[in-house]
Amino acid sequence: MIKLKINGQEQSWDGDPDLPLLWFLRDEVGLTGTKFGCGQALCGACTVLVEKEAVRACITSVSDVVGREVTTIEGLHPTGDHPVQKAWRDLNVPQCGYCQAGQIMQAAALLIQNPKPSRDQIREAMAGNICRCGTYQRIENAVHLASTGV
Amino acid sequence: MNIQTNPNKLRGFERHIKVEKVKVENVSRRSILKGLGIAGGFVLAAPVMSRPAFAAYKTGADKMPHGTVVDPRVFVAIAPDGLVTIVAHRSEMGTGVRTSLPLVVAEEMGADWSRVRVQQAHGDEVKYGNQDTDGSRSTRHYLMPMRQIGASARTMLEAAAAKRWGVPATEVKAINHEVVHDATGRRIGFGDLAADAAKQSVPSIESLKLKDPKDFRYLGKGEIRIVDLRDITVGKAQYGADVRLPGMKYAVIARPPVTGGKLVSFDGTEATKVSGVEKVMEVKGWPWPSKFQPLGGVAVIARNTGAAVKGRDALKIVWDDGPNAKYESVAYRAQLEEAARKPGLIVRKEGDVDAALKGADKVIVGEYYLPHLAHVTMEPPTAVADVKGDKAEIWAPLQSPGGTREDVAKTLGIPEENVTINVTLLGGGFGRKSKCDYALEAALLSKDLGAPVKVQWTREDDVRNGFLHTVSAERIEAGLDKNGKVIAWRHRSVAPSIASTFAADTVHEAAFELGMGLVDMPFEIANIQCENPEAAAHTRIGWFRSVSNIPHAFAVQSMVAEIAHATNRDPKDTLLDLIGSPRLVNLSSVKDLWNYGEPYDSYPIDTARLRKVVELVADKGGWGRSVPKGHGLGIAVHRSFVSYIATMVEVSVDEKGKLTVPRVDTAIDCGTYVNPERIQAQIEGAAIMGLSLAKYGEITFKDGKVQQGNFDNFPVIRIDEAPLVTNVHIVPHDPDTPPSGVGEPGVPPFAPALINAIFAATGKRIRALPIGKQLET
Numbered sequence: 001m002i003k004l005k006i007n008g009q010e011q012s013w014d015g016d017p018d019l020p021l022l023w024f025l026r027d028e029v030g031l032t033g034t035k036f037g038c039g040q041a042l043c044g045a046c047t048v049l050v051e052k053e054a055v056r057a058c059i060t061s062v063s064d065v066v067g068r069e070v071t072t073i074e075g076l077h078p079t080g081d082h083p084v085q086k087a088w089r090d091l092n093v094p095q096c097g098y099c100q101a102g103q104i105m106q107a108a109a110l111l112i113q114n115p116k117p118s119r120d121q122i123r124e125a126m127a128g129n130i131c132r133c134g135t136y137q138r139i140e141n142a143v144h145l146a147s148t149g150v
Numbered sequence: 151m152n153i154q155t156n157p158n159k160l161r162g163f164e165r166h167i168k169v170e171k172v173k174v175e176n177v178s179r180r181s182i183l184k185g186l187g188i189a190g191g192f193v194l195a196a197p198v199m200s201r202p203a204f205a206a207y208k209t210g211a212d213k214m215p216h217g218t219v220v221d222p223r224v225f226v227a228i229a230p231d232g233l234v235t236i237v238a239h240r241s242e243m244g245t246g247v248r249t250s251l252p253l254v255v256a257e258e259m260g261a262d263w264s265r266v267r268v269q270q271a272h273g274d275e276v277k278y279g280n281q282d283t284d285g286s287r288s289t290r291h292y293l294m295p296m297r298q299i300g301a302s303a304r305t306m307l308e309a310a311a312a313k314r315w316g317v318p319a320t321e322v323k324a325i326n327h328e329v330v331h332d333a334t335g336r337r338i339g340f341g342d343l344a345a346d347a348a349k350q351s352v353p354s355i356e357s358l359k360l361k362d363p364k365d366f367r368y369l370g371k372g373e374i375r376i377v378d379l380r381d382i383t384v385g386k387a388q389y390g391a392d393v394r395l396p397g398m399k400y401a402v403i404a405r406p407p408v409t410g411g412k413l414v415s416f417d418g419t420e421a422t423k424v425s426g427v428e429k430v431m432e433v434k435g436w437p438w439p440s441k442f443q444p445l446g447g448v449a450v451i452a453r454n455t456g457a458a459v460k461g462r463d464a465l466k467i468v469w470d471d472g473p474n475a476k477y478e479s480v481a482y483r484a485q486l487e488e489a490a491r492k493p494g495l496i497v498r499k500e501g502d503v504d505a506a507l508k509g510a511d512k513v514i515v516g517e518y519y520l521p522h523l524a525h526v527t528m529e530p531p532t533a534v535a536d537v538k539g540d541k542a543e544i545w546a547p548l549q550s551p552g553g554t555r556e557d558v559a560k561t562l563g564i565p566e567e568n569v570t571i572n573v574t575l576l577g578g579g580f581g582r583k584s585k586c587d588y589a590l591e592a593a594l595l596s597k598d599l600g601a602p603v604k605v606q607w608t609r610e611d612d613v614r615n616g617f618l619h620t621v622s623a624e625r626i627e628a629g630l631d632k633n634g635k636v637i638a639w640r641h642r643s644v645a646p647s648i649a650s651t652f653a654a655d656t657v658h659e660a661a662f663e664l665g666m667g668l669v670d671m672p673f674e675i676a677n678i679q680c681e682n683p684e685a686a687a688h689t690r691i692g693w694f695r696s697v698s699n700i701p702h703a704f705a706v707q708s709m710v711a712e713i714a715h716a717t718n719r720d721p722k723d724t725l726l727d728l729i730g731s732p733r734l735v736n737l738s739s740v741k742d743l744w745n746y747g748e749p750y751d752s753y754p755i756d757t758a759r760l761r762k763v764v765e766l767v768a769d770k771g772g773w774g775r776s777v778p779k780g781h782g783l784g785i786a787v788h789r790s791f792v793s794y795i796a797t798m799v800e801v802s803v804d805e806k807g808k809l810t811v812p813r814v815d816t817a818i819d820c821g822t823y824v825n826p827e828r829i830q831a832q833i834e835g836a837a838i839m840g841l842s843l844a845k846y847g848e849i850t851f852k853d854g855k856v857q858q859g860n861f862d863n864f865p866v867i868r869i870d871e872a873p874l875v876t877n878v879h880i881v882p883h884d885p886d887t888p889p890s891g892v893g894e895p896g897v898p899p900f901a902p903a904l905i906n907a908i909f910a911a912t913g914k915r916i917r918a919l920p921i922g923k924q925l926e927t
């Protein structure tokens with residue numbers, strides 16, 4: 001029996017320990033905010049926080065995160081008002097919205113590591129997250145807004 | 151079957167156009183009423199009639215399957231507490247339509263948007279009218295009907311208030327969620343009036359008074375955010391894959407690696423040993439060409455998607471690759487290019503192009519090639535189905551909820567009224583989700599298993615088993631007289647048609663493909679000939695955002711810059727010269743002119759508007775400004791989906807050939823509009839999609855199989871390669887100018903503007919996409 005801590009809550013799993021965390025979150029726990037996009041850590045749609053780092057849940061197995069704090073988009077902020085979430089809304093970032101949970105988690109991780117990233121650092125840090133609608137200009141501006149207030 | 155003359159039938163193919171009055175007797179079927187459960191509210195049991203919209207301008211809306219329904223009883227409900235519910239009957243895939251159309255209703259009825267709730271319609275075209283969310287049609291076809299619906303509801307509310315007060319209806323006015331009587335200062339909220347308003351007769355469309363545009367509170371302002379914004383940012387927005395039902399099984403399917411192939415045998419022994427796998431079973435497939443029906447294959451059923459994927463990896467399958475097993479992209483390209491060098495079916499002819507080319511002082515020839523593309527929506531195809539006996543319920547991201555309902559019914563052999571289609575948010579659409587094969591797979595599996603099933607396509611499935619954008623060779627010959635004036639234009643386009651997905655013997659582009667930038671080319675040239683040599687398809691071809699406009703506009707707009715170079719002239723001036731005088735282009739020489747299904751009177755090709763977007767983008771983008779070394783400016787314009795769009799791109803190419811895009815400017819004339827903020831977003835996104843296809847986009851085949859599978863070998867643009875800034879310039883219009891498309895038309899001019907900018911920067915003319923390594927030195 002594997003024990004996990006997700007968004008502060010204990011979860012247990014007695015199935016395949018190699019199951020990707022993504023499918024455990026989505027199909028077994030019902031935390032569907034974390035999205036499937038590629039299955040190979042190429043698009044970032046499944047990004048979650050493990051402790052303070054952005055991790056691709058699609059190539060992270062359940063057993064990899066035993067004893068570590070996992071945070072998904074649902075647990076990023078108790079009322080959904082993390083500065084990154086607010087900036088996303090202020091600048092009307094999403095179009096279809098599907099990739100945005102992963103983008104927001106990646107941006108949140110960036111601001112933990114580097115609270116005042118430069119424009120180039122934002123583009124570098126966010127380059128693992130694909131948005132097929134093409135909201136990049138607003139993503140960059142929103143991360144900047146979240147970090148600086150302007 | 152004659153596809154060329156019946157292009158309107160092609161969306162939701164074989165769905166015949168039925169604009170007829172249909173009675174809906176059974177009130178319980180109407181989800182909006184059931185969902186609201188309001189006693190005494192604005193809810194009606196009267197028969198719902200389908201009626202054509204009356205408007206200042208005509209659109210092609212009534213020619214779509216099931217036409218248009220203009221009836222407030224279908225789209226609006228008011229609860230006694232004043233909460234107004236407005237139905238969104240089109241699908242949300244990122245354009246903002248789920249917000250925009252209900253907002254139009256709210257505007258006209260005088261509702262306060264903060265007291266409006268949007269409810270997504272089921273797939274039910276008898277009730278709501280056409281729901282195909284494609285072709286950049288939603289605002290174009292529904293702006294006026296939604297205004298009329300809102301005005302109708304307002305009129306009923308005003309009549310109810312006037313009656314209660316015993317004053318003439320002309321003395322009262324609905325404003326900000328209440329009806330007021332100015333003379334006496336009396337006012338009643340919408341909630342208090344709801345029950346009485348419901349008893350009023352629905353006014354005729356002809357009698358409706360639309361709101362004076364100067365009183366608009368929301369329309370054209372761009373201040374209202376999309377209704378799903380908060381949910382999206384907190385992970386609560388529900389897409390197809392997010393639906394979970396009690397007892398639901400998770401399925402992934404191994405499909406034939408070659409389109410048209412079929413299953414010979416399989417061994418699921420190892421797969422069933424995988425932890426979490428419950429069953430391995432065959433999925434029925436349809437023979438080539440399979441339309442929107444499933445390709446068939448082997449499904450692995452599991453307790454979660456991860457187990458199903460792992461189980462699928464352990465399957466042993468023998469396939470018969472079928473008739474397309476030799477499809478190979480290098481050879482096919484040569485074949486298309488060869489065909490483009492020979493005469494083909496003439497689809498537009500003005501003057502004598504052969505004689506004019508022969509007599510020309512100079513002939514410039516451009517041969518262009520654009521490969522297959524995959525949609526790669528961020529949400530791969532997925533659907534949940536629950537089939538019980540002769541009833542089926544589907545939850546899925548669908549661009550065509552009405553067509554899906556018909557197809558599910560046909561596939562399962564049950565009556566259409568027994569099929570409930572729940573439309574979730576779409577994690578991207580781009581035309582892929584106009585084809586409901588994934589929903590049909592889920593329906594078939596659920597029926598066999600007797601349990602709810604979710605089918606999840608992996609990214610590899612999406613890239614390898616989808617409906618690809620066509621592949622094409624384009625060849626243009628331009629004949630110039632001794633003054634450098636273009637006197638002859640021959641454009642040959644060779645590409646497998648979307649119609650091949652429905653009819654195996656298809657070798658020509660359909661009228662709706664020819665009409666996307668080939669035969670409707672707007673230049674003022676004396677001798678024009680467009681030809682369409684034959685090309686047979688060897689994979690499933692489907693609609694991809696902006697469709698055939700991509701290759702056609704690429705060829706035409708590249709050629710303009712080639713002519714400019716050959717005559718040593720400015721590309722923008724050359725472009726304006728070719729467009730010629732401000733006029734409505736006479737295309738009487740084109741048989742079956744598609745014009746995006748719109749009447750030409752309402753939506754002519756107006757070269758004054760085409761010129762204007764060129765001039766606007768050149769002005770705003772600073773055409774002719776000096777740029778640093780290694781930088782270049784390119785421009786292109788294209789009319790598609792009856793909108794006019796010009797794009798100007800600044801590129802930088804360094805000494806190693808690394809391409810960056812410091813700036814993009816786009817001017818759009820889409821007639822009157824609802825939400826300029828979302829137009830801006832669509833155009834920003836179109837620049838990214840245009841850059842993706844120009845720089846990287848290529849699906850290739852070998853031995854009949856797609857050689858790519860994921861974002862590693864089918865890359866798309868990421869944030870670190872995105873334009874540093876994209877500026878969007880919208881041409882303002884009054885509400886009498888017919889609205890036109892926004893979702894798609896931003897894409898076609900981007901790639902040629904980019905390529906023209908690269909030429910300006912480097913002197914290197916790229917004629918085959920993607921750019922790939924062509925700039926590397």
